[in-house]
Amino acid sequence: xxxxxxxxxxxxxxxxxxxxxxxxxxxxxxxxxxxxxxxxxxxxxxxxxxxxxxxxxxxxxxxxxxxxxxxxxxxxxxxxxxxxxxxxxxxxxxxxxxxxxxxxxxxxxxxxxxxxxxxxxxxxxxxxxxxxxxxxxxxxxxxxxxxxxxxxxxxxxxxxxxxxxxxxxxxxxxxxxxxxxxxxxxxxxxxxxxxxxxxxxxxxxxxxxxxxxxxxxxxxxxxxxxxxxxxxxxxxxxxxxxxxxxxxxxxxxxxxxxxxxxxxxxxxxxxxxxxxxxxxxxxxxxxxxxxxxxxxxxxxxxxxxxxxxxxxxxxxxxxxxx
Ligand code: RIB
Numbered sequence: 001x002x003x004x005x006x007x008x009x010x011x012x013x014x015x016x017x018x019x020x021x022x023x024x025x026x027x028x029x030x031x032x033x034x035x036x037x038x039x040x041x042x043x044x045x046x047x048x049x050x051x052x053x054x055x056x057x058x059x060x061x062x063x064x065x066x067x068x069x070x071x072x073x074x075x076x077x078x079x080x081x082x083x084x085x086x087x088x089x090x091x092x093x094x095x096x097x098x099x100x101x102x103x104x105x106x107x108x109x110x111x112x113x114x115x116x117x118x119x120x121x122x123x124x125x126x127x128x129x130x131x132x133x134x135x136x137x138x139x140x141x142x143x144x145x146x147x148x149x150x151x152x153x154x155x156x157x158x159x160x161x162x163x164x165x166x167x168x169x170x171x172x173x174x175x176x177x178x179x180x181x182x183x184x185x186x187x188x189x190x191x192x193x194x195x196x197x198x199x200x201x202x203x204x205x206x207x208x209x210x211x212x213x214x215x216x217x218x219x220x221x222x223x224x225x226x227x228x229x230x231x232x233x234x235x236x237x238x239x240x241x242x243x244x245x246x247x248x249x250x251x252x253x254x255x256x257x258x259x260x261x262x263x264x265x266x267x268x269x270x271x272x273x274x275x276x277x278x279x280x281x282x283x284x285x286x287x288x289x290x291x292x293x294x295x296x297x298x299x300x301x302x303x304x305x306x307x308x309x310x311x312x313x314x315x316x317x318x319x320x321x322x
Contacts, residue, residue, distance in 0.1 A: 002046045002247050003126045003152075005057040005119075005143050006039020007112040007134030008073070009091035010065040011276055013236070019096050019104045028096070034275035035072035036093055037112070038132040038159060041237045041276045044076040045244025045266065046130070050283035052251045055126075057119060059083040059111040059135075065090035066111075072277050083119050085111040091134070101232035101271065107160070109134060117142035123150045127251045128174075130243065132157045137164075144171040155250075157243045158185050174204045174250070176243050182207050191312025206260065207311070208242055210235075213304070214264055215311050218256045222313050225260045226304045228268040228293065237276030242267040245286070265290050 016028035043056040056078050060066035062085070069090060073080055089110040097103045115135045120143050123129065129147040131140050131154065144154045153173040158164060161177075161184035169175070169185075177185060179192065182205075188195035192207050196217050199205060206216040213227040245266040249259035266286050273279035281289070308314075 001053045001055065001126050002043075002128045002130055002251055003055045003057070003123065004039050004043040004046070004078075004130045005115070005135070006042070006130070006132045007037040007091055007107075007109065008035075008040035008058045008060065008069045009037035009093045009107060009112070009134075010034075010069055011036035011093045011095050011236070013095045013097060013275065015097050015099070018098050018100075019102060026096075032275070033068070034278055035069050036237065036276035037069070037091055038134050038157065038240050039130075040069065040073055041240035041280065042130055042132065042157065042244040042247070043073060043078045044277050045241045045280045046248040047076045047078050047244075048280055048282045049245045049248035049262070049266065049286070052127075052248045053079070054248075055079040055081065057081045057083070057115070057121065059085050059114045059119075061085050061088055061090040061111040063089050065092060076277070081119075081121055083111075083114060085114040088114055095236055097234050097236060097274075101235050103234065103236050105236070107134060115139050117146075120146055123147060123152045126150075126152050128153045128155050128247045130155045130157070130247050132243075133160055133162055137162065137168075141165065141168045144168055147171070155243070155247050157239070159239065161185070163187070169199065169202055172202055174206065174246075175199075175202050176206045176208070176246065178208045178210070178239060193312035193314075204256070206246065208239055208267070209307075209311070212310055213307050214242070214260060215307065215313070216256060216260060222308075223257050223260060224304050224307045224311070224313075225257070225264050226307055228265055228289070230268045230272050232271040234274045234279065235271050237279055238267040238270045240276065241270040241280050244280070262286060262290075
């Protein structure tokens with residue numbers, strides 16, 4: 001079983017020709033609300049990946065925004081433990097998606113800030129505890145410590161980026177970051193390879209690199225996964241899809257390269273649809289997407305030299321699996 005302890009938001013999304021610069025007003029087009037929040041998105045991604053039960057601890061306000069957020073998680077089959085918060089509204093996110101599929105997100109965390117260390121239930125029977133940084137850092141650190149004590153593996157998606165205490169990093173089994181988050185966590189402005197050197201004690205770090213793909217240092221091995229070619233519509237939730245599917249795949253004992261390949265395929269598919277949870281593919285979607293890939297992409301092939309060079313790895317040491 002995977003257990004997510006984290007955020008849930010209602011996303012207010014507007015499409016616009018481009019993301020406004022500071023001080024600029026842009027005339028947008030479509031406006032929609034979607035269920036979102038990094039924690040909830042990751043829980044649904046893990047659930048849709050199939051083969052593993054998923055539970056989630058979340059905090060919601062007593063307002064009308066809570067209803068669609070809770071309904072989306074229930075409909076996906078996530079077993080919920082909800083902390084009801086009287087004095088804070090349900091978390092919200094204000095998202096502008098540009099016509100070239102990029103986004104800018106501002107989160108008003110609201111009730112997510114009310115998750116406290118004592119809310120974590122007993123972790124018996126759980127394989128991975130999946131955490132993000134949209135809830136208080138002190139709570140995240142306490143949950144990681146509790147998981148470590150119970151022999152539960154911790155996957156931390158360090159998003160939104162913030163510097164992390166070494167004591168928290170020491171309790172993380174799998175750290176998932178994008179390149180900007182890696183720079184913040186490792187206090188490094190260099191290449192991915194250089195930044196990873198600043199985090200020698202984290203056993204496994206997976207770095208998502210957008211349209212370039214992703215890479216990992218796992219038990220000292222470098223793994224490279226090129227991106228799948230897609231036409232992006234909205235990249236919101238792609239990183240969360242990656243995390244949820246990665247956790248579900250690892251919980252089912254898939255080796256890291258295969259788990260990264262499935263997570264990448266799911267994240268690519270998520271970019272072809274609008275919204276966060278609405279864009280997350282099912283296991284069947286991912287299976288048929290992978291089956292449609294040209295043989296030379298689907299088969300294990302030599303390390304991708306371009307990706308290795310981009311990330312600053314001079315001598316890749318393992319096989320990629322695209
Ligand atoms: O990662 C995407 C998510 O970030 C959105 O759903 C939004 O709610 C913010 O948490």
